[in-house]
Amino acid sequence: MTSDTTQSELATDATEPVSDSAGDSVPEDLERLRELIDPARVVLWDFDGPICRLFAGHSAEQVAIELVEWLERQGLHGLLTEAERVSPDPHVVLRAVDHRHPGSDLVAELEERLTQEELRAVPRAFPTPYVDILIQTWRAVGSRLAITTNNSARTVGTYLTERQLTGCFAPHLYGRTQALHQLKPDPHCLNRALGAMGAAPSAALMIGDSPADFLAARRAGVPFLGYARNDRKEKELRAVGAETIVNSFAPVLRVVRDRRPGTGQA
Numbered sequence: 001m002t003s004d005t006t007q008s009e010l011a012t013d014a015t016e017p018v019s020d021s022a023g024d025s026v027p028e029d030l031e032r033l034r035e036l037i038d039p040a041r042v043v044l045w046d047f048d049g050p051i052c053r054l055f056a057g058h059s060a061e062q063v064a065i066e067l068v069e070w071l072e073r074q075g076l077h078g079l080l081t082e083a084e085r086v087s088p089d090p091h092v093v094l095r096a097v098d099h100r101h102p103g104s105d106l107v108a109e110l111e112e113r114l115t116q117e118e119l120r121a122v123p124r125a126f127p128t129p130y131v132d133i134l135i136q137t138w139r140a141v142g143s144r145l146a147i148t149t150n151n152s153a154r155t156v157g158t159y160l161t162e163r164q165l166t167g168c169f170a171p172h173l174y175g176r177t178q179a180l181h182q183l184k185p186d187p188h189c190l191n192r193a194l195g196a197m198g199a200a201p202s203a204a205l206m207i208g209d210s211p212a213d214f215l216a217a218r219r220a221g222v223p224f225l226g227y228a229r230n231d232r233k234e235k236e237l238r239a240v241g242a243e244t245i246v247n248s249f250a251p252v253l254r255v256v257r258d259r260r261p262g263t264g265q266a
Helices: 005-011 026-037 060-073 090-100 105-124 131-140 153-162 188-197 211-220 231-239 250-257
Strands: 042-045 144-152 173-176 204-208 224-227
Touching (some): 026 224, 026 250, 060 105, 090 105, 105 144, 105 153, 131 144, 144 153, 144 188, 153 173, 173 188, 188 211, 204 211, 211 224
Parallel strands (some): 042 144, 144 173, 204 224
């Protein structure tokens, strides 16, 4: 993982616009962000994507392959469809097994194997630009933060500890459990966070980078800010209805820095 010193220095003058097909000017983009951010007393973060690229140095596709190979060694080659066997997403494999054997020891073993692979990925995870200083700044102005993710909470906790960000979120880390039907786009983890923090959905903001994040936020009644690190991610978010999407957290940091301490308190 890398230091955020350069991110902090660059963030001072960052003015990258919000992505928008109409080509709004930077001030208009920032005003739209303010309208979304200012009411938020609680900020719910997805983990892999908005906070870091978890598998930047430890391929998620290889993890999926290894999960499939493990199933085959158990004599379960026929458990998955061909599309599921070749999917680069380990969560596709996990969901498929849970769909056919919900709540089984097999699912528990597979979920634990995925968690171990996530933990192995943490040392080489790549922080999303500007995100560490954004998290610290958002907390400093009084907002409360939580993680709502399909990754393991153990993985999240390990990463946050290494980045010295645990205090910005603890104890509000809501990750994958063995109840896999509750993974996003089910809003379960968002509702857990809102309930534990005593926050109304309208007083929260969800930051995510996938259609599942957007759909979970919509089902929970939580406003959504999309993060898209490339065109493919942006197209996927827009296809499900996401409207406000940033390609960098620099303008978000600028808006949050403009808030007075205490204005984000829940």
